[in-house]
Amino acid sequence: MAGQSGRSAVPTESTVREWDDPELSGRTQRRVLFIDTDLTEVDNRGGVFEECTFRGVRFNASTHTDAAFVNCTFVRCSLFDTTFTGCKLVGSFFDDCTYNLLKVSGGDWSFTGLPRADLRGAEFHGVKLREADLTGLRAAKAVFRDVDLSGASLARADFTGADLRGSDLSTIDPLTVGLRDARIDLTQAMVVATSLGLDVRP
Incomplete structure (x- = not known):
């Protein structure tokens, strides 16, 4: 999937459509494709995502503290009332997402x-x-x-x-x-x- 500026997402190695466990904290996900996954109201503390692609994912009202989304790609995701505190998103790319009431404090x-x-x-x-x-x-x-x-x-x-x-x-x-x-x-x-x-x- 190419972004608006021509960037292509990193090839993924596994796919997740439904996330049954609301706990993301302290886990590391690498090169995972998340499709239409509902992460609404998830409390993510220290979770790490490396070179992952999020397509149509709902992050609504979720909170992310000291977490990392490094070189990730977000396509048509909803970040309504999402909060990032002290998070690292270096090299990530957002394509056609919505950001109503997005709040970001600190981080890189x-x-x-x-x-x-x-x-x-x-x-x-x-x-x-x-x-x-x-x-x-x-x-x-x-x-x-x-x-x-x-x-x-x-x-x-x-x-x-x-x-x-x-x-x-x-x-x-x-x-x-x-x-x-x-x-x-x-x-x-x-x-x-x-x-x-x-x-x-x-």
């Missing part, structure tokens, strides 16, 4: 692919999103507080009315990224002004 999402994702109203606090693909991201009225966006691809992203205070905006091009009514701090204002070619002086 570097090199993650979220092109054209609809993150309107989602909350990210203290997350590493270094070199993530956020091209065309729709994040109006979202919260991106203290997020490391260094090196991220942000062309055509929309942060209208978003709270961006404390985040790294060094790769944002104000001419191609929607920032109307976004909340930023004074340090970020200097960065944005400099990127517009303004000569900022005291």
Whole structure:
């Protein structure tokens, strides 16, 4: 299954359609294909997924704490009211998923692919999103507080009315990224002004 940016999922070695055991904590799954699996309200503490593919999986109201989804692919998954705390999603890719009320606190999402994702109203606090693909991201009225966006691809992203205070905006091009009514701090204002070619002086 190729993602929107042409990335293909890693070949899987086993398939799961029904997950009868609600316990994911402390387990490791590698190269597993999850199809239409219901993981609603699952409490995952420390579970590890490596190079897995989730297709049509429902993560609704689930919580993931200190868990890892490394180089995984999420296709048409529902992450309604899903919470990630201190999780590692390095290298994972999301394709045509829904993210209503998604909450992410801490953790490392570097090199993650979220092109054209609809993150309107989602909350990210203290997350590493270094070199993530956020091209065309729709994040109006979202919260991106203290997020490391260094090196991220942000062309055509929309942060209208978003709270961006404390985040790294060094790769944002104000001419191609929607920032109307976004909340930023004074340090970020200097960065944005400099990127517009303004000569900022005291």
